[in-house]
Amino acid sequence: MKVDALREKLMRGIRKDPITECWIYSPKARLTKSYPRIIIGGRKASVHRVMYALKYGDIGNNQIHHICNNKRCINPDHLFSLSFGDHRKHHSPNWIVSTPKH
Ligand SMILES: [Zn+2]
Numbered sequence: 001m002k003v004d005a006l007r008e009k010l011m012r013g014i015r016k017d018p019i020t021e022c023w024i025y026s027p028k029a030r031l032t033k034s035y036p037r038i039i040i041g042g043r044k045a046s047v048h049r050v051m052y053a054l055k056y057g058d059i060g061n062n063q064i065h066h067i068c069n070n071k072r073c074i075n076p077d078h079l080f081s082l083s084f085g086d087h088r089k090h091h092s093p094n095w096i097v098s099t100p101k102h
């Protein structure tokens with residue numbers, strides 16, 4: 001799938017929240033524990049990872065953290081990439097808040 005087509009597909013699936021500026025993907029689907037996914041080339045991918053990669057490039061093995069804490073949000077401005085270890089630290093109560101770059 002072409003990048004533009006992929007981005008369009010994702011953008012058609014969102015509803016923008018005017019207050020939080022979250023881009024809520026698939027707002028009508030039932031809430032699940034995991035992140036919303038799409039199938040690209042036969043493989044499942046989390047939509048927020050796809051969106052992040054579309055805007056900022058390859059993620060590698062990093063995890064994508066939501067600063068808005070909304071699992072359905074795919075606004076690239078609300079996402080940043082962290083290593084597995086840093087991401088875990090970030091979710092621990094002892095983490096000293098900093099602002100990592102994308
Ligand atoms: Zn958000």
Ligand SMILES: [Zn+2]
Nearest residue numbers: 064065066087
């Ligand atoms: Zn996180």
